[in-house]
Amino acid sequence: MTFAFAEVGCVGQGERAYKAASALLRRWGHFQLGWTGVDPSTGTSVGSPVVVTSLTLFLWHCNPLRIVYSAQRDPPRFRLPWQPRPPRSLRFAHGCVEGHMLAGEEGFGVEMQQDGSVWYDITTFSKPVHPLAIAFFPLTRYFQTRFTSESARLVQTAVAADA
Numbered sequence: 001m002t003f004a005f006a007e008v009g010c011v012g013q014g015e016r017a018y019k020a021a022s023a024l025l026r027r028w029g030h031f032q033l034g035w036t037g038v039d040p041s042t043g044t045s046v047g048s049p050v051v052v053t054s055l056t057l058f059l060w061h062c063n064p065l066r067i068v069y070s071a072q073r074d075p076p077r078f079r080l081p082w083q084p085r086p087p088r089s090l091r092f093a094h095g096c097v098e099g100h101m102l103a104g105e106e107g108f109g110v111e112m113q114q115d116g117s118v119w120y121d122i123t124t125f126s127k128p129v130h131p132l133a134i135a136f137f138p139l140t141r142y143f144q145t146r147f148t149s150e151s152a153r154l155v156q157t158a159v160a161a162d163a
Helices: 015-026 131-135 137-162
Strands: 003-013 049-056 059-073 088-096 102-112 117-128
Touching: 003 015, 003 137, 015 088, 015 102, 015 117, 015 137, 049 137, 059 102, 117 137, 131 137
Parallel strands: none
Antiparallel strands: 003 117, 049 059, 059 088, 088 102, 102 117
């Protein structure tokens, strides 16, 4: 009963779009969907605790996590004009800790590729461990899938508004 999926989408073009998308991820804006959220002051460095709140049907619940991976790739300060633009990226992932209804990890990334296009991705690997999550696994999958698509739209809209 393991569930894995990835959502990837182009959210903009150029340096301004990359900076907007990166800033949004750093302040957990990709989680602020009305039915799910993370405190914007939560860190994204390895070891930082994270609490995701979400409304499932009619119940709010909190799931504890911890940042397990964090990396940023920036281009060199100087490059020759004829050299291709190197890709830039910001990535981090949180993993479930004791008390979470699932076991697994969810990663988020923003990358500006050589052509200047900016991409947002979410990768999730999880399996239910709590009896309610096991009993309602199709519902758990539904909410995970809903989160990824709504989060991708939110990032795209926020980047477009900032450009």
